[in-house]
Amino acid sequence: MRATGVADRASSIYEPVGVSSRYRRPPSGVDPDATKKWTRRIWPLLRAHRIAFFGAIALSFVSLIFQVQVPYLLNQAIDKSLQHHTVPLHYYVTLVIILAVGGLITGFLARWLLFRTAYDFEFDLRNLIYEHLTAMSFSFYDRVQSGQLISRANSDIRSVQMYSTFAPLILVQCAIGVIAFIFMLSISVPLALIAMAVMPLLFWTGVRMRKVMFPISWVIQSRMADVATIVDENINGVRVVKSFAQERREINQLADASDSLSWAYIQDADLRARFTPIIQNLPQLGLVLVLLFGGAMVINGHLGVGAILAFNAYLLMLQAPFMMLGMLVMLGQRAAASADRIFEVLDERPDIVERPGAVDLENVDGRIRFEDVTFHYGENPPILEHLNLEVEPGETVAVVGRTGSGKSTLARLLLRFYDVDAGRIAIDGHDVRDLTLPSLRAQVGVVLDEPFLFSTTIGENIAYGRPGAARDEIIAAATAANAHGFITNLPDGYDTVVGERGYTLSGGQRQRIAIARTLLVNPPILVLDDATSAIDVHVEAEIHQALEHLLEGRTTVIIAHRLSTISLADRVVLLDDGAITATGTHVELLETCPAYAEVLAHVADLPSEAL
Numbered sequence: 289m290r291a292t293g294v295a296d297r298a299s300s301i302y303e304p305v306g307v308s309s310r311y312r313r314p315p316s317g318v319d320p321d322a323t324k325k326w327t328r329r330i331w332p333l334l335r336a337h338r339i340a341f342f343g344a345i346a347l348s349f350v351s352l353i354f355q356v357q358v359p360y361l362l363n364q365a366i367d368k369s370l371q372h373h374t375v376p377l378h379y380y381v382t383l384v385i386i387l388a389v390g391g392l393i394t395g396f397l398a399r400w401l402l403f404r405t406a407y408d409f410e411f412d413l414r415n416l417i418y419e420h421l422t423a424m425s426f427s428f429y430d431r432v433q434s435g436q437l438i439s440r441a442n443s444d445i446r447s448v449q450m451y452s453t454f455a456p457l458i459l460v461q462c463a464i465g466v467i468a469f470i471f472m473l474s475i476s477v478p479l480a481l482i483a484m485a486v487m488p489l490l491f492w493t494g495v496r497m498r499k500v501m502f503p504i505s506w507v508i509q510s511r512m513a514d515v516a517t518i519v520d521e522n523i524n525g526v527r528v529v530k531s532f533a534q535e536r537r538e539i540n541q542l543a544d545a546s547d548s549l550s551w552a553y554i555q556d557a558d559l560r561a562r563f564t565p566i567i568q569n570l571p572q573l574g575l576v577l578v579l580l581f582g583g584a585m586v587i588n589g590h591l592g593v594g595a596i597l598a599f600n601a602y603l604l605m606l607q608a609p610f611m612m613l614g615m616l617v618m619l620g621q622r623a624a625a626s627a628d629r630i631f632e633v634l635d636e637r638p639d640i641v642e643r644p645g646a647v648d649l650e651n652v653d654g655r656i657r658f659e660d661v662t663f664h665y666g667e668n669p670p671i672l673e674h675l676n677l678e679v680e681p682g683e684t685v686a687v688v689g690r691t692g693s694g695k696s697t698l699a700r701l702l703l704r705f706y707d708v709d710a711g712r713i714a715i716d717g718h719d720v721r722d723l724t725l726p727s728l729r730a731q732v733g734v735v736l737d738e739p740f741l742f743s744t745t746i747g748e749n750i751a752y753g754r755p756g757a758a759r760d761e762i763i764a765a766a767t768a769a770n771a772h773g774f775i776t777n778l779p780d781g782y783d784t785v786v787g788e789r790g791y792t793l794s795g796g797q798r799q800r801i802a803i804a805r806t807l808l809v810n811p812p813i814l815v816l817d818d819a820t821s822a823i824d825v826h827v828e829a830e831i832h833q834a835l836e837h838l839l840e841g842r843t844t845v846i847i848a849h850r851l852s853t854i855s856l857a858d859r860v861v862l863l864d865d866g867a868i869t870a871t872g873t874h875v876e877l878l879e880t881c882p883a884y885a886e887v888l889a890h891v892a893d894l895p896s897e898a899l
């Protein structure tokens with residue numbers, strides 16, 4: 289999306305100067321005990337910033353202490369300097385200036401420290417969640433919606449941050465309210481009591497307002513998420529929407545959702561319009577009482593004129609904490625709900641974890657064994673049952689099977705995206721569950737059936753697995769994947785930025801970049817999952833020439849639909865009904881295994897070509 293001119297200019301002004309790309313890990317995790325209250329669980333994260341945090345609270349207390357004395361001094365100045373001339377006026381003027389300067393400095397420091405703490409805390413919480421998400425296994429991502437996760441990473445973090453850092457500050461302000469009340473008492477006990485008479489009413493109105501507004505604020509949140517989901521799906525699925533000419537339907541769907549959202553907003557505005565003027569004008573009632581009773585006391589000579597002025601100032605000062613107290617409860621409820629959602633994610637444990645004492649997979653020969661493997665996704669019926677397969681070092685094996693038979697699943701299990709339910713998978717005799725995950729995934733290179741590219745340059749996409757790779761290595765990998773030709777024809781060559789998910793490239797071009805990306809890592813074991821399905825036969829033949837050379841000495845599993853791809857293999861295995869039901873060369877299987885010929889007739893192009 290294009291930024292507007294103003295945003296462009298703003299972002300060039302506010303370009304951070306000292307951004308380091310070094311990642312600062314969160315100083316601590318959250319409390320793992322799920323039975324504790326969320327504030328206790330999140331505390332270790334906030335604790336890391338305790339000096340700034342408590343510093344901010346202490347300083348804002350000091351700053352308010354400065355402020356709370358000003359009306360009191362005003363009262364004295366009017367009485368003693370203006371009416372009775374017992375103290376020179378400049379004495380009070382100087383004092384008020386000192387208090388103002390003190391309040392200014394401490395107020396500045398308090399705010400600075402508090403916002404720092406708030407954003408540091410938010411930064412840590414976001415990193416913690418992101419780090420946790422990175423550790424989660426595929427089974428987690430099969431279940432959750434990405435839109436939900438993104439919302440958790442944004443609005444939920446913000447509302448937890450707001451409450452955790454600002455709630456203590458609001459409490460400090462309320463404590464100052466108590467001090468202001470003491471000052472009022474010291475001026476005149478009866479007038480203080482009269483002036484405060486409206487405060488319970490103010491508080492009660494605040495609580496009522498929160499009670500009726502809280503449900504509607506939830507409705508707004510969830511409807512906003514609905515609108516966001518529709519927009520998100522529409523943008524991501526724009527190619528499907530347009531190809532079925534369903535724009536009108538999608539627009540109507542969005543209109544419905546945003547209609548419900550604006551209804552909720554109007555309800556909210558309506559309630560606000562009713563309550564806010566009451567809350568704003570109630571203190572005036574207090575002032576009326578002060579004027580009425582205080583005025584009578586002044587006329588009777590029981591009270592100085594300055595007291596009326598001081599009381600007025602105190603009433604204004606007290607108004608904010610009483611209103612904020614209501615807001616605090618609302619913020620608290622919202623933050624608790626957000627924290628619940630955040631902990632729902634943080635309390636998920638990844639199912640694929642390294643065993644203690646896991647070893648690195650090194651000096652790979654490349655022998656792969658699937659021993660009596662049984663596997664099912666979640667609660668579904670088994671995809672693989674008692675499957676046995678052995679691949680010799682350096683061998684190239686093609687896996688053939690009907691669509692949905694579990695071929696890609698074999699690849700996912702070998703890379704330990706999921707764990708087998710029974711049996712084991714071994715590389716060079718090591719159970720994959722005994723190996724460290726980075727070493728396993730570095731030694732087993734895979735070209736997945738859905739080539740995903742990042743929205744960055746082609747060169748960076750190819751170098752994804754080895755970010756430091758030199759340009760000539762990238763070019764060599766691209767050449768082997770038969771991608772160099774089309775890349776150099778692009779306007780910026782290797783520096784061409786591909787659109788989101790690589791949509792500016794054709795399917796076959798994406799696949800070739802994905803192949804180059806895996807070849808650059810040069811893994812001793814290679815898994816190609818339908819890697820050339822979108823590439824035409826002519827180009828595929830050229831890739832095969834290059835691959836034949838690259839596959840030498842490398843154990844390779846090719847998941848293939850095409851005869852031309854199958855012909856690269858030393859041996860073909862047939863996956864049927866969750867197990868390997870036949871193995872041999874292509875010609876042998878055609879002769880001896882009717883099921884193989886049948887599968888090929890269904891899945892392969894031009895079956896006659898090889899017959």
Ligand SMILES: Nc1ncnc2c1ncn2[C@@H]1O[C@H](COP(=O)(O)OP(=O)(O)OP(=O)(O)O)[C@@H](O)[C@H]1O
Pocket residue numbers: 430665666668671689690691692693694695696697698737
């Ligand atoms: N993440 C998942 N959760 C649940 N079921 C899944 C998941 N992935 C795949 N399946 C199911 O497992 C079965 C095997 O899927 P797999 O992707 O391994 O098939 P395949 O042989 O690679 O098919 P194709 O030739 O179409 O690529 C399918 O029936 C599919 O519906």
Ligand SMILES: [Mg+2]
Pocket residue numbers: 695696697737817818
């Ligand atoms: Mg597949």
